[in-house]
Amino acid sequence: MKKILILVLVTILVFAFLISCRKKVEDVPAPPPKPQEIEQPKVEKVEEVPPVKEPELTEEEIFMAKSLEEINEEMPLNMIHFDFDKYFIREDAKPILQQNARWLKKFPTVKILIEGHCDERGTEEYNLALGEKRARSTYDYFISLGVGPNRMRTISYGKSQPIDLGHNEISWQKNRRSQFTIFEK
Amino acid sequence: MKKNIIILGILCTLLFPGKTPSQQEFYLRITEGMPAIPIALPQFSFQSGSPEFQKETAELHDIIKNDLKYSRIFQPLPENYYSYIRPINPNKILFKDWQSISAHLLLVGEVSPLSGGDILFEGKIYDVKSERFIKGRRYQSEKSLVRLMAHRMSNELMKMYGEPPLFTSKIAFVSNRDGNDEIYLMDYDGQNQTRLTFNKVQDYMPALSPDGRKIAYTSYRSGKAALYVLDIYEGKITEIKTEGRTNYAPCFSPDGKVIVFCSHIPGGNPEIFTASTNGNNVKRVTFNNAADTAPYWSPTARQIAFTSDRSGTPQIYIMDAEGSNVRRVSFGGNYHDGPAWSPSGDRIAYIARVDQIFDIYILNIRTNRVTKLTESSARNESPTWSPDGRHIVFSSNRTGTIQIYSMDYDGSNVRQLTHRGENKLPFWSIVQ
Incomplete structure (x- = not known):
């Protein structure tokens, strides 16, 4: 009987440990979004360059480009x-x-x-x-x-x-x- | 369609050849004021042991009864009269019985089945007073052509009185039920509505040829309003070529060989032209600074009625077919348009606009008497006559949407023929 009780206790402890571990694993990935947000402005900076070129097209060229x-x-x-x-x-x-x-x-x-x-x-x-x-x-x-x-x-x-x-x-x-x-x- | 008509026509023979003394055809022209002829139309019998055609037998009877009611020449006797006399025995007609309910004519019909699911219908016409057999017809066809069989039988009765085949006549019209304006064809009673043109552009203003085989119409298929002639049964389309001008409002001559139409000369003024149905011989008929539109041939082919605003407002005029001898025939209003000459030649139906309301009028060109036919706060437009001149088909927006109606020449018996989408510009003609 005692052996069984010990076994049950041990298994409960193991489960409790596993569950607590999982929570920790879930908590860890939360921070990454921040670096992504920092990366995005860099991309935007690159995009800002081409719009400067567009006004160089004449009105006729824009017109001819359309269907x-x-x-x-x-x-x-x-x-x-x-x-x-x-x-x-x-x-x-x-x-x-x-x-x-x-x-x-x-x-x-x-x-x-x-x-x-x-x-x-x-x-x-x-x-x-x-x-x-x-x-x-x-x-x-x-x-x-x-x-x-x-x-x-x-x-x-x-x-x-x-x-x-x-x-x-x-x-x-x-x-x-x-x-x-x-x-x- | 053509094949079926041929099949139907095969067994259209006289019954009892040479047996009766009353074989010769006689013609009697009915004029206005004549009372309708009472005709007895007992239920048709179907040959013993063939109950499968019960539905078709009743249908044949109903269609013929409706045809005769519509004709204004015949008056089918009320059904309950037949309960006073002995039931019909097709082999031995008791004429005294039919005289007692004051029938003048008697139509006896018999239906029997044929091998292959075909149906055989025999109709015999008797004169009750002289106790004579007048004529009989026998029709064989598949079940789906019951309507055509019935209309053919009704036509035989019309023929006895010198009338054209009204019940197989067709009405061409324009409908947007499938998205855009296309040309359709239907029976005189609104049945069998069939689409004839298939494209994404507008096709409208159809005119049927007198034999009903061709339709002239205006189409925007080539980026302009151009005139085409469609052979309904062969599917062939011919363009009336006029150096790219706008062409519309066609009407066939009574012999079906020439089309009169409206065409915009350089500068934009509409004038009246004629051309052969094959597109050749384009000839200008009117020479005037005013707009000349809506031409319509007289039944004798000698004259053309049309609309012109040469007096300042649109009015109806008549001219010789060559363009000479122009005279104004409509007075007393400031907007008259859409003339249609009656088959008898003595009347012109047209529309008059008063305070944004269009009504249909008839002008008797012999007596100059004008009769107003429609009385509704709506736009009643595009009148054309039935082949026998007793009915008029027109379009109206009286219910909110534009639909096609028919009425008798005195404005009575108005029937709505179309219901789906908007339907307009009807044109009525004989189809053999």
């Missing part, structure tokens, strides 16, 4: 809006087109598609004709600003591609527009 999709997503050319049933260029649209023309002169290789759109308050046929006239008057205004005619194409989508699906004047005004897509650079 057509990326350029169109940035929407460098702002859309203009029209009055109901009308296709003349409004006074508020002229500065926008002038700004667009300046951008087009900066990148003389760019070719654009001028899309004419209408609101839903017209028949399909009538709106396709109206959209074409809106694209045309935008085209003519660009010509008057000195943009080459071979750099532009026109297309009419009528009322088939609204950007706002509402049925009120705010939505309709948004949909009566000329917008621009770059298809060549």
